[in-house]
Amino acid sequence: MVSTKTWRPPMSAEVWQTTLYGSRTTLEPIEDWVEHHVFEVVSTSLFVENKQWKLEIASQSKPSETWLVELQTVCGGEVECTLLPAKNWVLESQRFLRPIQAGRFVIYAGKTPPELASQSIGICIPAGMAFGTGHHGTTSGCLRVFDQILCEDTQPNSILDLGTGAGILAIAAAKSCGGSIVATDIDPIAVEVANRNAAANLVTDRIRFWVADGVDHQLKAMDPFELVFANILAAPLIEMAKDISSLLAPKGQLILAGLLNEQTDEVCMAFQGHGLKMVSSLEMGDWTILRMQP
Numbered sequence: 001m002v003s004t005k006t007w008r009p010p011m012s013a014e015v016w017q018t019t020l021y022g023s024r025t026t027l028e029p030i031e032d033w034v035e036h037h038v039f040e041v042v043s044t045s046l047f048v049e050n051k052q053w054k055l056e057i058a059s060q061s062k063p064s065e066t067w068l069v070e071l072q073t074v075c076g077g078e079v080e081c082t083l084l085p086a087k088n089w090v091l092e093s094q095r096f097l098r099p100i101q102a103g104r105f106v107i108y109a110g111k112t113p114p115e116l117a118s119q120s121i122g123i124c125i126p127a128g129m130a131f132g133t134g135h136h137g138t139t140s141g142c143l144r145v146f147d148q149i150l151c152e153d154t155q156p157n158s159i160l161d162l163g164t165g166a167g168i169l170a171i172a173a174a175k176s177c178g179g180s181i182v183a184t185d186i187d188p189i190a191v192e193v194a195n196r197n198a199a200a201n202l203v204t205d206r207i208r209f210w211v212a213d214g215v216d217h218q219l220k221a222m223d224p225f226e227l228v229f230a231n232i233l234a235a236p237l238i239e240m241a242k243d244i245s246s247l248l249a250p251k252g253q254l255i256l257a258g259l260l261n262e263q264t265d266e267v268c269m270a271f272q273g274h275g276l277k278m279v280s281s282l283e284m285g286d287w288t289i290l291r292m293q294p
Contacts, residue, residue: 015042015084016062020055021077024048025260027055028286029233030074032138032258058084102140103147105172121175123168126200137284138231138257142169145255145282145291149227150176156227160184160219160247163232163258164209167194173227174203184212184219215243224249231257238270245274248294253279256290264288 020027024046031044034057042058055075063071063081072079099108105121108114113122146169149156157179161170163186170183185191188211198204212219214236226249230237237244237256248254254276259267261283268278271292279291 014060016059017082017084018057018059018063018068018071019080019082020057020071020075021079022053022055022075024053025262026075026077027053028260029258030071031055031057032287033233100140102143104150105143105147105176107140107168121172123171123175124200125166125168125197137287138289139165139168141282141284141287141289142229142231142255142257143172144284145280145289146172146176146227146229148280149253149291154253155179156225156253158223158225158249159227160225160229162215162219162228162230162244164194165190165231167197167207167209169229169231170194170207170209171198171201171203173229174198174206175201179226181207182219182222182225183207183209184216186211186213214240215247219247222247225252227253227255229255229257231255234259234263234267237267241267241270242274245271245276245294248276250294252293254290254292256292257287259288259290260286261288264290268292 020030027046031046034041034044042060044058045056047054068079068081099106099114104119105123106114106116107123107125109125113124116122155177159170159173159179159181161167161173161181161183164170164183165185167183170181173181183194185194191209191211195204195209198207198209210218220243225247228244228247230244237258244254254271256267256271264281268290272278275294276292277294279293281291282289
């Protein structure tokens, strides 16, 4: 087993399992995208069986035929969909509620925070609201790089979280520094969940959330940002390299994530082509987080 993640128990007893077959390189980005953007998902499991890589996605509703065809096109292999037998998903999900430490940030579920060190910054992701997102290397890696920036006595006054998902990075920014914060996502449900998570952390007045497909006109019309998080996937990062780069202030910081280690050079070159340079890189398992600036 490579990874198993559970975010929330289903609202009904009916749970569907979609199984994808393909290469690890193909399936890992799909799992990451599902974690950040598909909020009807109960759990995912990525593993190899009989020398064949499989990604199992358990969801609260039966996936549409269109979605299944799109998944098959992306993974390049067989896709199966079956109705699962009844299971105690609440108990299953509780196995994944342990706090996650990423620099000074601690992500936890539940109303009662764990015992925190004096310098730690707690981020509550309530159970039942796509919890567990912070367990993924891309999210925790972004938090580690962000913490490094803060430790350099750099306090960005304008921050964008592009592809916010559950809103963890925007919430971390709101709880650790001043200034304005914008968080967008292509998925309306993601934006709704991120709003709720912000409310659970008492920072709704600090973050402006809205639905956006990439870098929309509203973002382009805003003043440049001193810090941009873009935790998406390698392909859209490369495609949007020009637009994302244009959002940065002259001395702004860009944190890129969602790319596998072997995709680092390609993503880095795409942004270097628009005047950015790499400051540092951080590997979190199979994933790399890049820090870049003009």
